[in-house]
Amino acid sequence: MEDKIINKVDEIFKIKNKNSNEDVSEIEEEIDKIVYKLYDLREEEINIIENGKYFG
Structure with missing residues (x-):
C-alpha cells in the first residue's frame, strides 16, 4: 500500500x-482513499475528516 501512495x-x-x-x-482524492483503507476508517470517521462534522 505504501508503494501506491x-x-x-x-x-x-x-x-x-x-x-x-x-x-x-x-x-489527491485517490491518496485519501488509500489512507482511509490503510487505517480501516469507517464512513463516519471519513465524514469527520472530509467535512469536519460528525453526522452520527
Whole structure:
C-alpha cells in the first residue's frame, strides 16, 4: 500500500513540475482513499475528516 501512495505522490510531482497550476485534486482524492483503507476508517470517521462534522 505504501508503494501506491508513493506512486501517486510521484505522479503529482511530475504533473506539478510541468505545470504548477495543474489540478491534481483527483489524484489527491485517490491518496485519501488509500489512507482511509490503510487505517480501516469507517464512513463516519471519513465524514469527520472530509467535512469536519460528525453526522452520527
